[in-house]
Each structure stands twice: as C-alpha cells, then as structure tokens.
Amino acid sequence: MLSQPCRAVMLFILANKIPCEDRRVNLAVGEHLTAEFSKLNPFHKVPVIDDNGFIVKESVAILRYLSYEKNVPDHWYPKDRKQQAKIDEYLEWQHLDTRLNCSMYFIVKFLRPLITGQTPSKKIISEYEDKMKRTLDMIETIWLKSTPYLIGDNITIADLFGVCELEQPRMAGYDPCTDRPQVTAWMNRIREEMNPHYDKLHERVNKIATKAPGSIVPDNFPKV
Template identity: 35%
Template structure:
C-alpha cells in the first residue's frame, strides 16, 4: 500500500510498500517482485512454471486476484483495526458487512473457477498464485473473520498450502497479520494520524 516514509520514496518511485532494491534496481508491487525473484534465482519450476499453459494459468489468476480477492480481503483489516486506530472512531458494522458480502462473492468464484477439484490453483503443485492468494485471505482471519470455517474446500486448500510451505514458515510469514489486533494498543503520532486517516478512508471507497 501507499507509504509516506522517506525511505519508501527512495526505493519505490510509487512510494508504495512492499518495494525491492537489488543493487541499483528498484521495483514496486508485490506480484512484480515475486515474479522478478522467481526468475532471478531460478526457483523450482512449480512456482512459476516454464510450461506456457501452466504459466498462463498463474498469470490468469494473478490478473483476476487484484480486482477480486485483493479488492475485498484487506479491507476487513482496515475496517476493524487500522481505520479505528488512525481516526479514533470505529466504523459502522454495516461497512464490514458490505465488505464481507463482496468477499464472499469473490471466494465463491475462487472456489468454483480456480480451485475446482484441484489441490492447488493451477493443479497438483503449489505456485505463486497460491502464495498471492493466501496472504490476502489470512488478513480477515487476523481480525477475527474466519473465512475458512464454513468453507471445507477452501479450508483444505489452506491446509495444503501450509504443508507445502512448511507450517513453521507459514505462520512466521503471517505472524504480523495474525497479531494485527495488537496494534490497537499502541500510541500513534498525532501528525501521522492526520496524514494517514484520509488515505485509509479513501481506500475503502
């Protein structure tokens, strides 16, 4: 997301995090960073397959993801934790309900269109598509909205992703997300609140 820090501006021309600096080369946007790293370090083929049709399936999901899962899942975190933290006021429950309805529609499409009866999004092996999906879908879990509880197919997919990545690494990677509610106890600089509150509210529109 957007960042007002001076450091982020030096690494990313878009002033967004995450951002990557590799020597003199800088890159923003998490998907672009993942693809760059997978190509540079010659990662195992299943992450971003050399087979043109399998790779196209990863690309297809990544293109769909941005306007669907990513458009809804992170908003649960903004509504329940970040916006109240920076504005000092909770948002109406109707706002969360609206976001959860949109997310539910996206999850139905995710299960029916992408997961189907497969182990992972593009087939029998985990790929970057699964990593991009899971990191967004753990955000509602971190604020108490367990989207996996009543969705057996989605729950089993999450279990397979955990096993493929390794449970210890999986929970280490999501530690900040799963403990996001602890942020409500910290003190925020008033000037930073003033800067970020309108930005966060705008992101909900």
C-alpha cells in the first residue's frame, strides 16, 4: 500500500464492495520479478488483476474495466462519452504531471536515499520540488477552480488517482495542502467519503509521515 496506483485500485474495490482476493506483492524482496508474477504482468509492476482468467495490467485500465464490468454507480466512470472524455482528460494529464512530479519528489527525497544511503543535493531536491509545486498549483487553480471534485460535482476514478498521488510527498515531509485551500478541502472531502477504507489503506503512509517534519497527518490518526 505504499504504491499510489495500488491504493487507488483498492479504494475503488472496497468502496464498491467488489468481491476480491487481495494478494500482496513484496517488492522489497523481488516478488514482482518471479516467473510466477511474470505470467500475470511481464512488465513486473503492480497493480494487476486476474478476473476469472482475464488479466488487466495498469491501474487506469483496471478501474475503467471494473467500471464497465461490475455493478458500480455510474458517477465513477459514466457511460456518457462526453463525461468520460472529461475524466480521461485528467487521467491523460496526470501521467506527466501529478503522477510524475509527486512520485519523483518522493523518490528523490525519500525512497532513493533510503535504498542507497546517499543524500541527494539540495539543488536536485529543490528542482523536483519546484516541478511538483507547479503541478499542485495547477490542481488548485485549474482542476479544482470551481468544482468540489476534479471533474465536476461528483467523485470519479480521477479523484482516487489524484488524491493517492498527493498523499505520497507527505512521506518526504511535504504538505501538498500548504496555501492551497481548494486542494485541502478536496482531500478532506475524498477522505471522508472513502472512510474507513481511506485511513486503512493509508496506514503505512501516515506512519511514515508522522516522522517527516512538515507533513500532514489526520487529527484522529495515532502517532507512532
């Protein structure tokens, strides 16, 4: 559950009560590189689902598929093609913005030093932080300018992907809500709507974030 796309997929599954068998993949010991896992996903990435023998890789494809095939409310990924197109706008945009920039900040400042034991230069951290801030500012001033959710007045799969990405830099000590009231209200709104699943799936994120100065942690979440 340290993977943003995995959290988004599990949030959707739990919120919609889709029956599933949850199989965790231990990336730290290389379970994603085994021959068994390669049969499911030769790209060696998570998440991946096996729906009665039908394999779907890539988190965006997974949630689109589940929206089509399972009995879920239409607001998640509406059948109306124009509404779908507006959701797809964000999903396509996020790859080189929300996902890329929040992930790279987390990797450069937190994950890579944890793995290698080497501290990156302040200049490199600053460069990645600036890119992330530009993305967060666009979410604040464009995507959430006049609506409670990324795409209009109802929660969609775009919100799940977006919010899980914004949770990631908290583990590296950055609060994505700083001076961003729209982002703050949106993240709180998603958390409230998705609980208790939201807090459960973010347990490890929150535990790490409590040790990172400057990050935000829900008021009712226990300190460690």
